[in-house]
Amino acid sequence: DRCGYPEVIYAPGKSLEALNEGFQALLSANQNCLATRCSESQGESLKKNFPGAIYDTVARTVRIQLRDQRAGRVAIVTAGTSDRPVALEALETLRWMNVEAELLMDVGVAGPQRFLGVKHKLTDCDAVVVVAGMEGALPSVVAGWLSCPVIAVPTSVGYGAAFGGVAALLGMLNSCASNVAVVNIDAGFKAAYLAGMIAQRPTKQQS
Amino acid sequence: DRCGYPEVIYAPGKSLEALNEGFQALLSANQNCLATRCSESQGESLKKNFPGAIYDTVARTVRIQLRDQRAGRVAIVTAGTSDRPVALEALETLRWMNVEAELLMDVGVAGPQRFLGVKHKLTDCDAVVVVAGMEGALPSVVAGWLSCPVIAVPTSVGYGAAFGGVAALLGMLNSCASNVAVVNIDAGFKAAYLAGMIAQRPTKQQS
Amino acid sequence: DRCGYPEVIYAPGKSLEALNEGFQALLSANQNCLATRCSESQGESLKKNFPGAIYDTVARTVRIQLRDQRAGRVAIVTAGTSDRPVALEALETLRWMNVEAELLMDVGVAGPQRFLGVKHKLTDCDAVVVVAGMEGALPSVVAGWLSCPVIAVPTSVGYGAAFGGVAALLGMLNSCASNVAVVNIDAGFKAAYLAGMIAQRPTKQQS
Amino acid sequence: DRCGYPEVIYAPGKSLEALNEGFQALLSANQNCLATRCSESQGESLKKNFPGAIYDTVARTVRIQLRDQRAGRVAIVTAGTSDRPVALEALETLRWMNVEAELLMDVGVAGPQRFLGVKHKLTDCDAVVVVAGMEGALPSVVAGWLSCPVIAVPTSVGYGAAFGGVAALLGMLNSCASNVAVVNIDAGFKAAYLAGMIAQRPTKQQS
Amino acid sequence: DRCGYPEVIYAPGKSLEALNEGFQALLSANQNCLATRCSESQGESLKKNFPGAIYDTVARTVRIQLRDQRAGRVAIVTAGTSDRPVALEALETLRWMNVEAELLMDVGVAGPQRFLGVKHKLTDCDAVVVVAGMEGALPSVVAGWLSCPVIAVPTSVGYGAAFGGVAALLGMLNSCASNVAVVNIDAGFKAAYLAGMIAQRPTKQQS
Amino acid sequence: DRCGYPEVIYAPGKSLEALNEGFQALLSANQNCLATRCSESQGESLKKNFPGAIYDTVARTVRIQLRDQRAGRVAIVTAGTSDRPVALEALETLRWMNVEAELLMDVGVAGPQRFLGVKHKLTDCDAVVVVAGMEGALPSVVAGWLSCPVIAVPTSVGYGAAFGGVAALLGMLNSCASNVAVVNIDAGFKAAYLAGMIAQRPTKQQS
Amino acid sequence: DRCGYPEVIYAPGKSLEALNEGFQALLSANQNCLATRCSESQGESLKKNFPGAIYDTVARTVRIQLRDQRAGRVAIVTAGTSDRPVALEALETLRWMNVEAELLMDVGVAGPQRFLGVKHKLTDCDAVVVVAGMEGALPSVVAGWLSCPVIAVPTSVGYGAAFGGVAALLGMLNSCASNVAVVNIDAGFKAAYLAGMIAQRPTKQQS
Amino acid sequence: DRCGYPEVIYAPGKSLEALNEGFQALLSANQNCLATRCSESQGESLKKNFPGAIYDTVARTVRIQLRDQRAGRVAIVTAGTSDRPVALEALETLRWMNVEAELLMDVGVAGPQRFLGVKHKLTDCDAVVVVAGMEGALPSVVAGWLSCPVIAVPTSVGYGAAFGGVAALLGMLNSCASNVAVVNIDAGFKAAYLAGMIAQRPTKQQS
Ligand SMILES: Nc1ncnc2c1ncn2[C@@H]1O[C@H](COP(=O)(O)O)[C@@H](O)[C@H]1O
Ligand SMILES: Nc1ncnc2c1ncn2[C@@H]1O[C@H](COP(=O)(O)O)[C@@H](O)[C@H]1O
Ligand SMILES: Nc1ncnc2c1ncn2[C@@H]1O[C@H](COP(=O)(O)O)[C@@H](O)[C@H]1O
Ligand SMILES: Nc1ncnc2c1ncn2[C@@H]1O[C@H](COP(=O)(O)O)[C@@H](O)[C@H]1O
Ligand SMILES: [Mg+2]
Ligand SMILES: [Mg+2]
Ligand SMILES: [Mg+2]
Ligand SMILES: [Mg+2]
Ligand SMILES: [Mg+2]
Ligand SMILES: [Mg+2]
Ligand SMILES: [Mg+2]
Ligand SMILES: [Mg+2]
CATH class of the missing domain: 3.40.50.1970 (Rossmann fold)
Structure with a gap:
């Protein structure tokens, strides 16, 4: 990836298929996943398909955390x-x-x-x-x-x-x-x- | 006057004559005088014609204070x-x-x-x-x-x-x-x- | 309280629980209560839980008046x-x-x-x-x-x-x-x- | 002319020659003249060249009145x-x-x-x-x-x-x-x- | 009335009662009636209550015409x-x-x-x-x-x-x-x- | 040059030296020259230094035309x-x-x-x-x-x-x-x- | 038609009848048809009534193509x-x-x-x-x-x-x-x- | 100082005296000096009074550099x-x-x-x-x-x-x-x- 951080997925207008493929691709590349501005159906779909996914309904984000060694x-x-x-x-x-x-x-x-x-x-x-x-x-x-x-x-x-x-x-x-x-x-x-x-x-x- | 306070003179666009007459009228009515947004020539004119006038060049005001018993x-x-x-x-x-x-x-x-x-x-x-x-x-x-x-x-x-x-x-x-x-x-x-x-x-x- | 008047509750985005707790706290402090911009469900909830509460549906306010000696x-x-x-x-x-x-x-x-x-x-x-x-x-x-x-x-x-x-x-x-x-x-x-x-x-x- | 009233001249950006020709043409057609938004030099030029012209320095207009029978x-x-x-x-x-x-x-x-x-x-x-x-x-x-x-x-x-x-x-x-x-x-x-x-x-x- | 034309009723926010009373008052004063920006329920109500009323659903107006001698x-x-x-x-x-x-x-x-x-x-x-x-x-x-x-x-x-x-x-x-x-x-x-x-x-x- | 037309020089903020060098470079490349938004001193300078230059004081442009076979x-x-x-x-x-x-x-x-x-x-x-x-x-x-x-x-x-x-x-x-x-x-x-x-x-x- | 291209129909606010008549008129004149900003019901109506019509639900357009020789x-x-x-x-x-x-x-x-x-x-x-x-x-x-x-x-x-x-x-x-x-x-x-x-x-x- | 960097002087509206005192105070505190948005007279005054001062007329800044060990x-x-x-x-x-x-x-x-x-x-x-x-x-x-x-x-x-x-x-x-x-x-x-x-x-x- 271009900037040292994996790509983030901006959910509005994306189909459920596109979103799920996006997360799958990030996981295959062994990266943390993040989707922002998820609608309820988008959030629920990702949560259902990816067991480790954390869906925050107020933040409207879905996240998968592969590594968690904090810095800064x-x-x-x-x-x-x-x-x-x-x-x-x-x-x-x-x-x-x-x-x-x-x-x-x-x-x-x-x-x-x-x-x-x-x-x-x-x-x-x-x-x-x-x-x-x-x-x-x-x-x-x-x-x-x-x-x-x-x-x-x-x-x-x-x-x-x-x-x-x-x-x-x-x-x-x-x-x-x-x-x-x-x-x-x-x-x-x-x-x-x-x-x-x-x-x-x-x-x-x-x- | 209408509101318990004497009228204030808004100087922009007023002739020197009009300004001086305004102050004279307020003094005749035994009232404190105030002109705001005075240009330099307006301020100098009022100061010259009214000995007690205080011209603040930064505030751009000219003021004559007849009474000074403070309240509030x-x-x-x-x-x-x-x-x-x-x-x-x-x-x-x-x-x-x-x-x-x-x-x-x-x-x-x-x-x-x-x-x-x-x-x-x-x-x-x-x-x-x-x-x-x-x-x-x-x-x-x-x-x-x-x-x-x-x-x-x-x-x-x-x-x-x-x-x-x-x-x-x-x-x-x-x-x-x-x-x-x-x-x-x-x-x-x-x-x-x-x-x-x-x-x-x-x-x-x-x- | 900070300013001589009790705190007012701005209702938008507050849960029913938060609203009711807010009113309870004000009453415990022996103060008049006011919530503004209440939605219908917020207004009904407060009215039901606090017998003396006055819900004005046009003003969208709920108010409880402990004292009523008028001044000014x-x-x-x-x-x-x-x-x-x-x-x-x-x-x-x-x-x-x-x-x-x-x-x-x-x-x-x-x-x-x-x-x-x-x-x-x-x-x-x-x-x-x-x-x-x-x-x-x-x-x-x-x-x-x-x-x-x-x-x-x-x-x-x-x-x-x-x-x-x-x-x-x-x-x-x-x-x-x-x-x-x-x-x-x-x-x-x-x-x-x-x-x-x-x-x-x-x-x-x-x- | 198109609308029952003679054409009015909007002075900004017009040369003195153009202004004077405009007034001359209106006079030849036996019509009242009006120029608006005249600069000082435009106003003085029209006033000098047309004896009956009225130049109002505050209105910034020059006007020649051939007829003056009022109506309305x-x-x-x-x-x-x-x-x-x-x-x-x-x-x-x-x-x-x-x-x-x-x-x-x-x-x-x-x-x-x-x-x-x-x-x-x-x-x-x-x-x-x-x-x-x-x-x-x-x-x-x-x-x-x-x-x-x-x-x-x-x-x-x-x-x-x-x-x-x-x-x-x-x-x-x-x-x-x-x-x-x-x-x-x-x-x-x-x-x-x-x-x-x-x-x-x-x-x-x-x- | 103030201006030579009867008052017009601006419907938004008015109750059906207020609207109907308004029309009744105008009729009692022997005047043409007009209500503008009527919602569908407002328009239907006036039309039902006043037999001569003309409700134009595109114009969103209701009108009663007592006199119809045209001028101008x-x-x-x-x-x-x-x-x-x-x-x-x-x-x-x-x-x-x-x-x-x-x-x-x-x-x-x-x-x-x-x-x-x-x-x-x-x-x-x-x-x-x-x-x-x-x-x-x-x-x-x-x-x-x-x-x-x-x-x-x-x-x-x-x-x-x-x-x-x-x-x-x-x-x-x-x-x-x-x-x-x-x-x-x-x-x-x-x-x-x-x-x-x-x-x-x-x-x-x-x- | 990049687009089929020689570069145009936008004059504001350019020194007289920079402008003259710009024109010289275009001429060396055997191209028509154009500078836009020229101030009076910029226009006069280019006109003096380049004999064939056409300075239009209303357009505020200076132009040198090497070829003039029109098309379109x-x-x-x-x-x-x-x-x-x-x-x-x-x-x-x-x-x-x-x-x-x-x-x-x-x-x-x-x-x-x-x-x-x-x-x-x-x-x-x-x-x-x-x-x-x-x-x-x-x-x-x-x-x-x-x-x-x-x-x-x-x-x-x-x-x-x-x-x-x-x-x-x-x-x-x-x-x-x-x-x-x-x-x-x-x-x-x-x-x-x-x-x-x-x-x-x-x-x-x-x- | 005025400009070398047939008229395009801007659908918002048009009745289904008006839309269908518009397409019929264009076909009678032997011209390609285009309607833009079609609502779903407008799009479906045109598609049903004109067998060759192509309704793109994302573009919100309906088009009928009589000729298809491309140029440019x-x-x-x-x-x-x-x-x-x-x-x-x-x-x-x-x-x-x-x-x-x-x-x-x-x-x-x-x-x-x-x-x-x-x-x-x-x-x-x-x-x-x-x-x-x-x-x-x-x-x-x-x-x-x-x-x-x-x-x-x-x-x-x-x-x-x-x-x-x-x-x-x-x-x-x-x-x-x-x-x-x-x-x-x-x-x-x-x-x-x-x-x-x-x-x-x-x-x-x-x- | 508050943030780890010395205070910067924003020159507009400051008198020459105030500016010079500001620089003097920073020097006494052994700090680099910077004034921004200096007018020509402000810039010249600081340059004359502080021998090491660098006045950049395009940047409109005056700077005195006590230390120059670069980092980052x-x-x-x-x-x-x-x-x-x-x-x-x-x-x-x-x-x-x-x-x-x-x-x-x-x-x-x-x-x-x-x-x-x-x-x-x-x-x-x-x-x-x-x-x-x-x-x-x-x-x-x-x-x-x-x-x-x-x-x-x-x-x-x-x-x-x-x-x-x-x-x-x-x-x-x-x-x-x-x-x-x-x-x-x-x-x-x-x-x-x-x-x-x-x-x-x-x-x-x-x-
Ligand atoms: N600086 C000011 N800004 C706004 N209003 C002013 C100011 N100074 C005077 N006035 C108002 O202007 C009124 C006088 O306006 P005028 O009759 O034009 O002199 C006063 O009675 C004030 O209400
Ligand atoms: N009057 C103008 N308005 C907008 N763009 C211009 C104008 N004149 C020249 N340009 C553009 O500015 C470029 C040159 O900019 P510069 O490198 O600052 O001289 C030219 O290649 C043009 O694309
Ligand atoms: N999407 C569009 N945006 C802007 N103008 C349009 C659009 N579609 C059609 N038009 C223009 O609107 C005209 C038709 O308008 P109307 O007579 O209201 O159907 C056409 O001739 C086009 O010039
Ligand atoms: N060019 C500038 N633009 C915005 N803020 C500035 C600028 N120069 C200085 N400052 C800020 O203004 C403060 C000083 O303001 P003052 O006390 O009016 O001199 C500095 O500490 C900076 O935070
Ligand atoms: Mg974009
Ligand atoms: Mg006014
Ligand atoms: Mg805030
Ligand atoms: Mg125009
Ligand atoms: Mg109002
Ligand atoms: Mg830029
Ligand atoms: Mg229009
Ligand atoms: Mg401030």
Whole structure:
């Protein structure tokens, strides 16, 4: 494969046959499998056909883990329950990459005491993924306390002038913290993939 | 006058004659005077013609204060040097309203320790004005610690996807704090006017 | 709690269990309860489990009122029947805050005689919430007659170039009245929360 | 000519020669002349070459009036000094069409008493042109009292979320009054042309 | 009533009771009735309760015509089958106003020969309503041949960069014809109301 | 070179040295030269250094023509004087490509008789470039009469809701004529390049 | 017919009767038939009534081919499975035009080796249609290797900041390749129609 | 300092005194200095007052380098001359961070052979910064060949539908490559800061 990580399958629009063949091919190549954005019927089909497959209905992912030796460490931070699907997609992606990952939920901007309580869990991470909807202020707040890269994911959560994630996206792009980069709205997979790549570099380079 | 406060003069497009007549009329009615968005020639003209006039070149305001018995207390919070013109317009407006006002600059989102150092100055305010450009996250952060109304002013400061204040405006409208309302981009006058009105209510009602 | 008012529960995405536990916790702390944006099944569940709970199906709120000593006074003004869900969310919020609240519907811009007939009900309010969709001109019209803060709520009511509330939002941000601040589209809760905070300040300060 | 009115010259980008030839051709055809959006040098050139030419530096128009028998009646209503250039372009256009026209300035939304004082001047008009920037609420307010067509012109006056006239444009398109149609931002000429056409119909049809 | 025409009922969000009472009130005042944007159940209810009511399922209107003496003449021009619901709403509105109205469909921009064939039907109109989606070029093309006011209605018909009527709206606002004014997207009622007002002026003024 | 045509030099940001070297290199390769978007100093420099260079100050192009045997035929159609710079950039590009090109100006939408007078000049073209600002309706009108590809160029000409060419761009993308494709706003070069490529295909294929 | 190709039927909003009559009329005129954007019931109806009709359920087209002598050659290039419906609409359109057409799928930007493998199939085309969603970079990449016109179709495929095809549309309009023109989002028909017109020119001109 | 790197000074709006004091403070703390977005007078002042200061007039940066032991390796890739100021700001930032950095210009999308020639210089980088305006396709093309993080910077270079960098920004956010994250338009500093942080991690962790 091209990039050091096996191909991931983006499920929307794929037939069940195509999905199952995709997983079969990855297994034949002795690789971890990941499918994202699975519909219920897609998820159930993969789970039925591949005994070891883990189907997370909230993350909408199916994953098969051949190896599980962890390297590097990434935290995923989010403000509330509504951003969970995106945060869990990120978590499943990091597990599939064999990166040690922890999910810290309920870390809000307007209730900063909640953040100060978990800050110590972030300071030894290689990279942090921050998932936030509405005004998207969380990455700025978190990044100010950290010296590692922060990958921000705006979510389509919110109403009115949230405009389906645009408010959060603009907030994150304009973050006054220098260590923040941004991915597409709801792109939990992409943020995790990049964070995982960063976390594994020291390991990779020594080998 | 209509609303309990004398009329304010919005200077753009007004001739020097019209401006001077406006101030003369307010003085004849024994009222404090305020002109906002003054050009340099407008400001100099008013200063020359009215000895007691205070011309703030950064705020772009001219003010004459007949009475100065303060009532109520409002703080103006801002993140950095670039938002100063808008913050000073708010400050001058509050002074003109005879409201006690304090300006707290350099209170940024990404360096939260700076905020924690000034928090005690905000807890006894009747209302707080928060001025912020770029991602506009400061009102959310500040409002989470306070139990009084927060009036947020997005500024046109920033570049690229700041879109002349749109990013900050959207961020503030989507604030996850419940005690935040928003005014137009760069509308330091409006935020201060509303905050001042809130601050003076207890006084007014007792009289 | 952080701000002098108990926490409000934003229902979307919450399980019935989580909602019921939330209400139970608030009652244990001897506080009024409020849940907003409840789905029908959420509303029915809370109503069944908490005998004193008031479920307003148009406002989409569930409320439990432990104390009902009113203080301060806020009016909610709206133009027509379509803005009712947002106006009722505001009304329920003010009741939950123990603020005296009155709803004045059918006050339109294009039929100004209707407004002149109710004007006297607004002049002694501590704050006024104005709810309007389409062109969002009502706050400007109302605020011109008043000397108290006006909190404007744009609604997503309208079609075509109303753009789901954007036209009303922009109209309100550009109001030529100085005593108008704005909250997010359809954010009846936020406007009422801020107006209620303003209305109770004189009381709070005396205590 | 095609439409019953002589051709109007839109000056931007035209050479002085082309402008002067245009006016000469209209005069040879024994018609009133009008050039809009003239730069200073364009205006001065036409004024020097055509003795009867009226150059209005605020409206940025040059006009030659061969006949002046008025028919029909149109009022132009505006809120303040900043919308004057657009309102005057409309006024000059109506004069050129030989329509009786009156300009009513300082009729604001937030100070409705000012409007009630001039209402009687509008009730016998054939059409009313309303010019307004910022939130563009004035047409809705005015149209509610009238039974003739209202042509609304949004102006690019304002700052921040006025977005160069977009807020006013959207407000006017969403007017809850049924007798309001809209033209382009700053298009004083177009609104006046249409209002003048309406005002002259009864006359035209009798001839 | 305020404007010389009876009130029209905008049906969305109204209960069947409210609708029926509205019609009853208009009949008691001896006036023609019109309800727009009726759902199927609303339309069927009115039709059942009021024997003379005409329910047009494509226009989504219900109308009762007490008097039918026609005055004035308006044509409605449209490009194709998809704009029919908006065009028929305009047609029903004009009938309700007792204005003579004709609908000319299938008049497209890209097949101009179709337009040239019907041009003679437009030249004696008092006003013309042009309904068009997609690029909204039809009003410009039509208006170039006419000397009466053209009221343009953009429709939400189209796909992709039609953006739900925005492309048509912008095209119409920027029409290089001077005799075109615009109403909201899909606002067939508003365009017809204004055109009908124009068409009836000569009659009204003679009485 | 890569595509059958020599490289074109896009002048903005290039030093005079770089521009002159670019032309020298093209001449050494025995190719026609073209630079677009030249500033005055860039244009004058090239003209002085290359005796045969043709500098068109309105098109802002500099061109050197080594060969001039024409093949294929393209017409450029435009509505008025303001679109001339873009139309001339297209004309210069076609000359540089050795394609026979004719510019037809003053062909407007609202005065369709002007178009019918020149239609016969378009029917034998291989491709037609249509340049239009404001509402951008001209390509739809023109394309309806033709059986060859039409390449539409929106221009930034216009004011208000023209939004710097966006209205014209959207109009053209939504053209109801099937034989219209679109290039970037003001991209006269690109439209001409594509039209020229089409015009020369028959020739190229026979060789 | 007007343009050398028979009229195509755009199915949305057409009754089954109207559709069948349309096909019957085309057959009577001895022409190939094409209907685009057919719903399932529309497609099934045409297929049942016209024995030779080919209904492609993914392309959503119905086609009847009277003649099949191919002339010219067009390739359709696309990046993945999600853009298939648009690509197949283009393919069916080219077949209906009697143009030789080939569909090359799975040619992505980020895996350029896939493109290099199929490049030789493109170099002898008369025109190439490139269909791409998300960032819309494929036309730029493909066009750099080709010397024929490239017609780019943005698709509404993608999520978040893809904004229903806007990101792809903007990317294609700004392509740094000179030989790219663009059609509306999802307009596979239009791109193919234009490409087919280009491909058949040499043939047409020789006859 | 907060993040392991000394504070960077954002020059706009800062007085010469403030800038000089800022540099003096950094030097006293024995740290490398960097000021970005310097005006000419700001740059000259710093250069005059600090002998070792390097003022890059294209990057608009001033830098003082106390230590120069390089660690890690980052490449900056760009398509053309117009993106140079942003690329050079990134280069200066990496030098200030003591990261080995190389600038590869003229690597365009439409001329892919240019990219293939430099690919070998990218494969051993720790991170790659890609700077691109107009359609912003370059990061997708580059990232497809690499297994390290790619930080994409959209630039405001382009015209028409480039919309000051919005087209490039959207293209990059929708990149179909998984290893791409994005920063604000023209934010060369931010991209470099993040890339530098990634590049130095292995070193930092070993220490
Ligand atoms: N900086 C400002 N921003 C918004 N509104 C203002 C400002 N300054 C004054 N105003 C309002 O403008 C009104 C005066 O406008 P004018 O009659 O044009 O002078 C005042 O009564 C204020 O309501
Ligand atoms: N006016 C223009 N608009 C868009 N692209 C252009 C223009 N002029 C030249 N180009 C393109 O820009 C390329 C040269 O860019 P550069 O290498 O920066 O000089 C040419 O090969 C053309 O593809
Ligand atoms: N999928 C399509 N997208 C855009 N235009 C189309 C499409 N299919 C057909 N057309 C055009 O629509 C015209 C027919 O429209 P209609 O008269 O409504 O059937 C045809 O002549 C084509 O120009
Ligand atoms: N060119 C730039 N773009 C964005 N942020 C910057 C830039 N230069 C410096 N910064 C950030 O701005 C902060 C300093 O802002 P200030 O306190 O206003 O000088 C630095 O710590 C950086 O995080
Ligand atoms: Mg959030
Ligand atoms: Mg800020
Ligand atoms: Mg309303
Ligand atoms: Mg105004
Ligand atoms: Mg249409
Ligand atoms: Mg034009
Ligand atoms: Mg794609
Ligand atoms: Mg570029």
